[in-house]
Amino acid sequence: MKRKFILALIISFLGIGVNLSPVLAHGANIKYESNMTYKIEATFEDGAPMDNAQVTIYAPDNPADPWEKGLTDENGIFYLSPDLSKAGLWLVQVRKAGHGVSVNITIDEGQFVSGETSLSKAQIILMTVSVLWGFVGTALYFSRRKN
Amino acid sequence: MKKYASIFFMALITLSLILTGCNTAVKDEVTKDNSGSLLFTANGEDFVREGFITKDGWSLSFDHVYITLSDITAYQTNPPYEPENGPEIQAIETVILEKLYTVDLATGEEDAEPILVGEVKNVPVGHYNAISWNMLKENNGEFKGYSLVLLGEAVKDSHTVDFTIKLAPEFSYRGGEFIGDERKGIVTAGDIGDLEMTFHFDHIFGDGALPADDELNLGAFGFEPFASLSQDGKLDISMTELEEQLTAEQYQALLKIFPDFGHVGEGHTYSEQL
Numbered sequence: 447m448k449r450k451f452i453l454a455l456i457i458s459f460l461g462i463g464v465n466l467s468p469v470l471a472h473g474a475n476i477k478y479e480s481n482m483t484y485k486i487e488a489t490f491e492d493g494a495p496m497d498n499a500q501v502t503i504y505a506p507d508n509p510a511d512p513w514e515k516g517l518t519d520e521n522g523i524f525y526l527s528p529d530l531s532k533a534g535l536w537l538v539q540v541r542k543a544g545h546g547v548s549v550n551i552t553i554d555e556g557q558f559v560s561g562e563t564s565l566s567k568a569q570i571i572l573m574t575v576s577v578l579w580g581f582v583g584t585a586l587y588f589s590r591r592k593n
Numbered sequence: 594m595k596k597y598a599s600i601f602f603m604a605l606i607t608l609s610l611i612l613t614g615c616n617t618a619v620k621d622e623v624t625k626d627n628s629g630s631l632l633f634t635a636n637g638e639d640f641v642r643e644g645f646i647t648k649d650g651w652s653l654s655f656d657h658v659y660i661t662l663s664d665i666t667a668y669q670t671n672p673p674y675e676p677e678n679g680p681e682i683q684a685i686e687t688v689i690l691e692k693l694y695t696v697d698l699a700t701g702e703e704d705a706e707p708i709l710v711g712e713v714k715n716v717p718v719g720h721y722n723a724i725s726w727n728m729l730k731e732n733n734g735e736f737k738g739y740s741l742v743l744l745g746e747a748v749k750d751s752h753t754v755d756f757t758i759k760l761a762p763e764f765s766y767r768g769g770e771f772i773g774d775e776r777k778g779i780v781t782a783g784d785i786g787d788l789e790m791t792f793h794f795d796h797i798f799g800d801g802a803l804p805a806d807d808e809l810n811l812g813a814f815g816f817e818p819f820a821s822l823s824q825d826g827k828l829d830i831s832m833t834e835l836e837e838q839l840t841a842e843q844y845q846a847l848l849k850i851f852p853d854f855g856h857v858g859e860g861h862t863y864s865e866q867l
Contacts, residue, residue: 548772
């Protein structure tokens with residue numbers, strides 16, 4: 447009788463444990479990574495903006511092929527959001543009407559930071575087992591007291 | 594027991610020999626493949642190849658444009674060289690094309706490639722992101738004593754001038770990264786990279802396609818001062834004669850062109866008169 451009672455308790459708590467999983471799955475999590483935008487402003491020597499000028503960006507891991515191409519706006523401005531995981535020297539070239547200018551931007555190691563707040567599968571399993579064992583232990587304790 | 598021991602040691606020796614041989618082969622391969630070639634080119638751009646209209650309305654076409662260059666040097670620099678900061682180039686690798694070279698920038702058809710000046714083989718791989726060169730007087734031949742000789746025809750309205758203009762400015766130019774349609778100076782193992790010395794002739798004559806008050810045209814010399822010295826549709830004039838026949842103001846305006854004459858694509862250079 448006592449054994450049947452303990453077994454019934456264990457089975458019912460296992461059922462609770464299984465139902466915990468969908469509850470945990472509906473939880474929220476956050477992923478994050480660093481992001482940086484550079485404002486590139488190009489002007490001619492007389493100070494006039496290089497509007498609608500060709501912009502070519504080269505990343506440090508592939509110096510031969512453009513990473514991005516675009517145009518400056520009417521104020522000679524272009525916004526660059528480099529991939530911070532590619533550390534090293536980035537090259538920005540701006541060209542218009544036979545005039546050209548370039549600048550190197552350094553992205554340091556460690557500027558790129560990323561992470562995530564959600565629980566891993568191992569953490570979920572461990573939590574479930576711990577809760578279940580807590581219930582089992584409690585049931586065993588009280589069943590021994592009755593005897 | 595002794596038999597097995599001897600077999601073991603023979604196998605060990607054989608294995609050692611095999612491994613040593615492999616390492617040597619790999620090392621040789623690494624050494625041989627760690628270099629490439631670097632080409633140096635000169636470019637007068639479409640202004641020279643196709644001709645153009647000057648700021649003062651003369652339509653120029655060139656038969657020959659001889660330029661004399663020396664001490665052509667490519668650099669891998671760290672940090673990257675910025676000509677606005679002066680002449681110092683912090684080079685970690687240097688490649689020099691020795692000797693004096695005179696090339697004709699007008700060679701070839703309208704769609705011709707930049708003119709090959711020379712090649713250096715077995716250069717270390719890497720990115721050559723800076724270049725320097727001197728424009729010097731030729732030391733022999735028909736145009737001895739001149740660094741830049743222009744031969745061609747100028748037409749305006751009903752007037753035609755066949756010109757040979759022999760100039761002698763001597764300047765050093767130092768440029769950073771080439772600014773153009775593609776990135777230059779990248780040498781990979783067993784492959785060829787190239788660097789270009791660019792010469793902007795619109796800085797000498799101006800550009801009729803731009804407004805008269807454009808900064809380029811305001812600083813350019815034009816062709817009219819040359820045309821005014823022609824006789825019977827012919828002009829054959831040297832630097833010395835220009836100094837004698839132009840006004841002092843005109844001659845100084847001509848000299849002021851050359852510091853901005855050398856470029857790396859559309860990128861500026863740091864220049865010094867020699």
